[in-house]
Amino acid sequence: MSFRKRMKKVLKQNPVYWVSIIFLLFIxxxxxxxxxxxxxxxxxxxxNMSAMxxxxxxxxxxxxxxxxxxxxVYGGRISLAVGILAMLASTTIxxxxxLVSGYYGGVIDTLLMRLVDVLSSIPWMVLVIVFSVLMKPGFTTIIIVIGCFTWMRTARLIRGETLSAKERDYVTYAKFIGITNPQIIIRHILPAVTPTLIVTATANIASAIMTESALSFLGVGIQPPTASWGSLLQKAQSTLENAPHMALLPGLIIILTVYSFNTIGNFIRDCLAVEG
Incomplete structure (x- = not known):
């Protein structure tokens, strides 16, 4: 069964996925x-200040x-750009x-996984806030910070998939006929872990948008006059009593966007799980 037919089958069984797809396209x-x-x-x-x-x-x-x-609307450009670019950085790292940890194993695996354990043991929001303060707050900084401190979960998932993939017969045969390790990783291991990678990437976008919103809300993210959904939410604190809609609108959009990206991840996972 082709992937398109799988998509149609999943959408027919779960029409709720359409809501997330349409919402994300609209945004x-x-x-x-x-x-x-x-x-x-x-x-x-x-x-015309603070007009209703x-x-x-x-x-x-x-x-x-x-x-x-x-x-x-302009805040959406910033928040979505941060989400996508930070996801690319985090997912790549x-x-x-x-891949390296799972395929090579040994000392390399031990060192990388201990690094993951150390970084994972520290509350990630604390790490992100500290480095956001040390570096000049702004669009580029927030992408670097999120990308460099939210990759650990992806590394663990890909390592697990790599450990499984490298034991398959075609990988063993590739080693036997003399194909180099980098070629095996790119040609055989990476395609095998791609389904997990795609689902993880959608979750990483949602996580990055939430992180950016939280940092901007705390004042160490996107700086004025540039608007993001998080910075708008932060500014709306002072108007909650007289203009609650100023907090409701960006807050609701953040919730729906994060939910939609997570739902898209589930949709892709279901598509890949449908038997041909």
Whole structure:
């Protein structure tokens, strides 16, 4: 059974997956179209500060008169970009570490897994906050920090899959005929662990978005005037009593986005599990 047919079968059995797919497509398209919207997210209007939602400003304005809707839309660009780029960094580091550790074993495996154990034993949020403070807060820093300190789970999963894959007959035969270890890893081991890798990557996007939101909420993430969903949530703390919608909107979007990415991971896992 082709992968497309598997997708159709899973979607037919679990229509709820459609909700997550449509929501993520909507958020992605809305965020990408932000550049074409005729509103400057940083344009202030001192005569229209902290305005309530209206036809002119769908979600009102913030404390300096900036249109809140457009800031949420632009915030989506930052949060999604952080999620995807941090996922690529985290997944790449974890995959390389897991493949090398699982395939070569011995001292290399011991050293890498002890490193994973040490980093995993320290609350990851503490590590991320400390390095975010030491480095200049901003978009690039937050991607580096998240990518460098959230790869351990991926490494463990890929190592486990590699230990299983390297015992298969075709890998043993490849070694017998003299194919080099790097070639075996790339041609045979990596394709075998790809299903696990894909599912893990979607979870890593959700985790990165949550981490960025938490860091921005604490003030050590994306810095003003640049908006992200987390920084908007942080700013909304002071307006909860008079304008609760300013916290509700980015908070709800973060929850739905994270849920949708996790659901997409389950969807891919189910597609790969369907028997041909």
């Amino acid at each position: 992605a398209l809305l965020s990408l179209s932000a550049t074409f919207l005729p509103i400057d997210p940083n344009a202030t209007d001192v005569g 939602p209206s036809l002119e400003h769908l979600f009102g304005t913030d404390e300096v008169g900036r249109d809140y809707f457009i800031r949420v 974890g995959t390389v570490a897991g």
